[in-house]
Amino acid sequence: MHTSYTELAHRISEDHRLTRDEALEILSADDAATFDVVHAASTLRHQHFGNTVKVNYLVNLKSGLCPEDCSYCSQRLGSAAEILKYSWIKPEEAVRQGSLGVVGGASRICMVASGKGPTDRDVDRVSRMIEGLKESNPDIEVCACLGILKDGQAQRLKQAGADAYNHNLNTSEDHYSEICSTHSFSERVATVNQAHDAGLQACSGLIVGMGESPEQLVDAVFSLVELDSESIPVNFLMPFEGTPLEGTWELTPLKCLRILSMVRFAAPDKEIRMAGGREMHLRSLQPTALRVVNSLFLGDYLTSEGQSAVDDLRMIQDSGFVVLGAEDRDLVAEHEAYLQAHQQDLSDADTGAEESTAPAQAVAPCGQVASCSKGNGASGSVPLTIRRRGVGTSVAPNA
Numbered sequence: 001m002h003t004s005y006t007e008l009a010h011r012i013s014e015d016h017r018l019t020r021d022e023a024l025e026i027l028s029a030d031d032a033a034t035f036d037v038v039h040a041a042s043t044l045r046h047q048h049f050g051n052t053v054k055v056n057y058l059v060n061l062k063s064g065l066c067p068e069d070c071s072y073c074s075q076r077l078g079s080a081a082e083i084l085k086y087s088w089i090k091p092e093e094a095v096r097q098g099s100l101g102v103v104g105g106a107s108r109i110c111m112v113a114s115g116k117g118p119t120d121r122d123v124d125r126v127s128r129m130i131e132g133l134k135e136s137n138p139d140i141e142v143c144a145c146l147g148i149l150k151d152g153q154a155q156r157l158k159q160a161g162a163d164a165y166n167h168n169l170n171t172s173e174d175h176y177s178e179i180c181s182t183h184s185f186s187e188r189v190a191t192v193n194q195a196h197d198a199g200l201q202a203c204s205g206l207i208v209g210m211g212e213s214p215e216q217l218v219d220a221v222f223s224l225v226e227l228d229s230e231s232i233p234v235n236f237l238m239p240f241e242g243t244p245l246e247g248t249w250e251l252t253p254l255k256c257l258r259i260l261s262m263v264r265f266a267a268p269d270k271e272i273r274m275a276g277g278r279e280m281h282l283r284s285l286q287p288t289a290l291r292v293v294n295s296l297f298l299g300d301y302l303t304s305e306g307q308s309a310v311d312d313l314r315m316i317q318d319s320g321f322v323v324l325g326a327e328d329r330d331l332v333a334e335h336e337a338y339l340q341a342h343q344q345d346l347s348d349a350d351t352g353a354e355e356s357t358a359p360a361q362a363v364a365p366c367g368q369v370a371s372c373s374k375g376n377g378a379s380g381s382v383p384l385t386i387r388r389r390g391v392g393t394s395v396a397p398n399a
């Protein structure tokens with residue numbers, strides 16, 4: 001690179017916009033230079049977010065049974081992944097599950113449902129959930145993620161109190177047809193714009209490690225910048241057995257750091273989240289990634305298990321960061337005390353799912369890997385574990 005990464009970060013802090021060539025150079029940095037890249041990206045992260053980490057918590061309102069064919073997705077049409085499958089959970093259960101995330105330290109609850117997009121009835125149902133969650137947790141942010149929106153639906157969610165709408169672009173326009181045939185990149189762009197037009201913040205991000213070229217990855221990131229996505233989740237492909245991308249392992253921890261750094265250079269003042277797959281792909285470098293990103297999901301993902309929530313909080317604390325909105329609290333101590341006090345209540349609760357196909361599971365403590373773990377040696381030491389706890393089960397969530 002003709003200028004140093006630190007100098008590039010300095011120019012970006014003075015309003016230079018990352019060029020495509022610079023983005024590609026960051027992605028192609030040597031492993032040995034990757035910590036220089038991270039250091040430079042960290043100055044931008046620090047400039048805009050100090051030492052705070054925003055904690056988000058996922059509630060999977062409806063799991064599996066999707067008619068779409070996104071090749072990375074365990075919930076897709078024809079997926080043989082042995083995930084939990086259930087229809088809409090009850091509104092009160094959605095509120096209960098979201099509130100557990102708040103107790104865990106989340107300042108944003110992400111309410112997600114599988115499917116191409118919601119009916120108006122679905123939007124009404126989710127609106128009731130948002131209203132209920134806001135009533136019991138007035139300071140919490142709610143992000144809805146329901147797929148491709150039709151006219152008027154974003155406005156309805158905004159009226160119910162939603163703060164944001166998530167719809168990921170996932171990859172570049174010219175790679176999109178390789179990963180999905182049942183809807184288009186432009187439909188995704190249109191939904192992000194609809195959310196913005198309704199006054200919702202846009203949350204739109206990526207899945208990396210799906211066979212995209214460096215150029216396609218840069219295209220996808222530049223599309224997100226152009227769309228003015230306020231938060232950018234970066235997911236690392238979790239190649240579920242039983243999906244077309246099963247066995248796809250293209251990432252290394254250092255490559256993940258270069259990708260996150262490139263996103264930070266391209267979008268210095270945006271919330272950048274290390275999202276699904278961080279445990280298995282960043283592995284021991286997750287704390288290093290916190291120097292670049294300023295956001296994560298707490299605990300489990302939609303259909304897979306993350307590391308224990310208390311380990312997430314410990315990682316934040318041990319790395320010298322604080323949870324946004326909980327700067328003066330010892331969340332690790334609070335979390336452990338809460339779980340100890342409420343373990344039995346959490347375990348005894350009704351699942352709340354209208355039509356759950358969740359297999360019965362033995363009660364397991366929060367944060368422990370369930371006995372159904374499926375390892376994959378190619379990922380290193382962190383297995384891809386199908387979620388068998390939390391929403392849709394009778395087992396306490398990892399919150």
Ligand code: SF4
Pocket residue numbers: 066067068069070073074075076077113114115116147
């Ligand atoms: S990503 Fe969404 S639309 Fe695509 S298969 Fe999965 S649940 Fe369906």
